[in-house]
Amino acid sequence: MxxxxxxxxxxxxxxxxxxxxxxxxxxxxxxxxxxxxxxxxxxxxxxxxxxxAGFRNKAKMVVAGTVDAPTLGILDAHGHGVDLQGCPLYPAALSASFAPLAAFVTRASLTPYDVPTRAGELKHVLVTASPDGELMVRFVLRSTEALARIRKHLPSLRSDLPHLVVASVNVQPAHAAVLEGDHEILLTERATLRMRVNGLDLHLRPRSFxxxxxxxxxxxxxxxxxxxxxxxxxxxxxxxxxxxxxxxxxxxxxxxxxxxxxxxxxxxxxxxxxxxxxxxxxxxxxxxxxxxxxxxxxxxxxxxxxxxxxxxxxxxxxxxxxxxxxxxxxxxxxxxxxxxxxxxxxxxxxxxxxxxxxxxxxxxxxxxxxxxxxx
Incomplete structure (x- = not known):
């Protein structure tokens, strides 16, 4: 690869x-x-x-940059964002979701969390793709300050990502290398993503491994x-x-x-x-x-x-x-x-x-x- x-x-x-x-x-x-x-x-x-290549079913994207120009990927040694939307580890269903998600960050005015200054709200976007191409998206936030804006603009995201079936907000307030918190807020009617494995539909909830x-x-x-x-x-x-x-x-x-x-x-x-x-x-x-x-x-x-x-x-x-x-x-x-x-x-x-x-x-x-x- x-x-x-x-x-x-x-x-x-x-x-x-x-x-x-x-x-x-x-x-x-x-x-x-x-x-x-x-x-x-x-x-x-x-x-x-x-x-x-294309084998990962889950993308754990650190969100950095600015509201108008967010990066989805990792942080460098100085805590600044490195955009990895073109990473070849992800299958097409995941790769195609990154640009609409970056646009959603701007549309919903989700301020990326800045590690060096400890300011901002949106820490991660976690995206999981099922073998059938359905998506689960989780927004990891510092607080619920942006929750109303996410709810307001979620229909537009679902229009851009028609295979999005589960969406949630996870609240992780600590300034620590912890991916997610204990509080999960479901935003969609469906609560589980169906992972078809060997003909068996395993139901995956937002905080399930x-x-x-x-x-x-x-x-x-x-x-x-x-x-x-x-x-x-x-x-x-x-x-x-x-x-x-x-x-x-x-x-x-x-x-x-x-x-x-x-x-x-x-x-x-x-x-x-x-x-x-x-x-x-x-x-x-x-x-x-x-x-x-x-x-x-x-x-x-x-x-x-x-x-x-x-x-x-x-x-x-x-x-x-x-x-x-x-x-x-x-x-x-x-x-x-x-x-x-x-x-x-x-x-x-x-x-x-x-x-x-x-x-x-x-x-x-x-x-x-x-x-x-x-x-």
Whole structure:
């Protein structure tokens, strides 16, 4: 992939872009195996590769500049805006939204937040595109001062972006490197964006997490299903279940699936998908994964964990070790935290693994592993 921003030195977010893509993939696989100690007798599946461009389903655009000339992109070292509307990581549905959104900033008189002076209102514009080309747009504001103007001019934005189906305002008042706040104000009739993955409509609410790369996420879920079906599991816990990607894909007649997630919005999204798809034996709970596992009096055939970069942590890892659960399917975005967690689960042996290139041109990765209890 060629990128004029990278060549000009104005954006280096894709740190590996100068390397040929096949070399990036090979190095990533070697890195993951090395961090995990390259254990013997592990069945490593081929790395799942991504499209090199146009793969991101979400744009997190910092808004800077002025009302009349806003920039959408990132900030430079001095806190000034670098416009990245032509970034090749975004598919056409996202790229086509940037110019109308910049024009909307001007039309609604949304003053971009200036980091050096701590003045202004609009901090970010977050845009998510579904596989069907529908859009969710979120305006991250310092306060609700501009809310009335956004509501007033929203019809014109929807006219410019006919595929815009969900819009909201998020309030993040702190001067801190925090993307969004806790207060979300929905502006549209629809509250969810339908993310069609492997024929399943996952409902994504404004503050719900979803993987950045839809095609690689689909491959991740397919592989998890293949391993679970091969083992003929009849009961599953999906800890850190999010909007239910793993749990809903694993749902089958005769299989009991419980998803546990701290975000009430994500749980509501998962429940909506389960109802729409009429998936039997599927329940979702709002709660902490570690607290749920520690309080449980029985264990399922399979535990699925997909934690944040910090990993499971020692309490949950040790609980899984002591629980007697026969299998754990661990999806990790950080091989180092995965390796640490594995040291607390010595009875659960790594038997299969696959690296998935969720984030091309970077050192980030996703690795799916299957752990089985040794006799």
């Amino acid at each position: 060629r990128c004029g921003y990278f060549d000009a030195g104005v954006c280096r977010s894709c740190t590996l872009l100068a390397q040929p893509y096949p070399d990036q993939v090979d190095a990533q696989a070697r890195h993951v195996r090395a961090v995990l100690g390259d254990p013997a007798d592990v069945g490593w599946l081929p790395t799942v590769v991504s499209a090199e 979803f993987q950045t790369n839809t095609e690689i996420a689909a491959a991740l879920y397919r592989q998890a299903v293949a391993w679970a079906d091969e083992a003929a599991v009849t009961s599953v816990w999906d800890l850190y279940s999010g909007v239910g990607g793993f749990a809903l894909h694993l749902a089958r007649p005769g299989r009991d699936v419980v998803g546990v997630e701290t975000s009430a919005e994500a749980v509501a999204s998962a429940e909506l998908t389960a109802r729409d798809a009429r998936l039997p034996g599927t329940r979702f709970l709002v709660g902490d994964a570690t607290a749920f596992a520690l309080a449980a009096t029985d264990v399922p055939d399979l535990v699925v964990v997909n934690p944040p970069r910090r990993g499971l942590g020692e309490p949950l890892s040790r609980r899984l070790e002591a629980s007697g659960v026969p299998r754990v399917l661990y999806s990790s975005c950080h091989a180092g935290s995965l390796a640490r967690d594995l040291t607390h689960m010595p009875s659960l042996r790594l038997v299969r693994a696959q690296v998935l290139d969720m984030f091309p041109h970077t050192h980030h990765h996703e690795v799916l592993t299957l752990l089985e209890r040794t006799p």
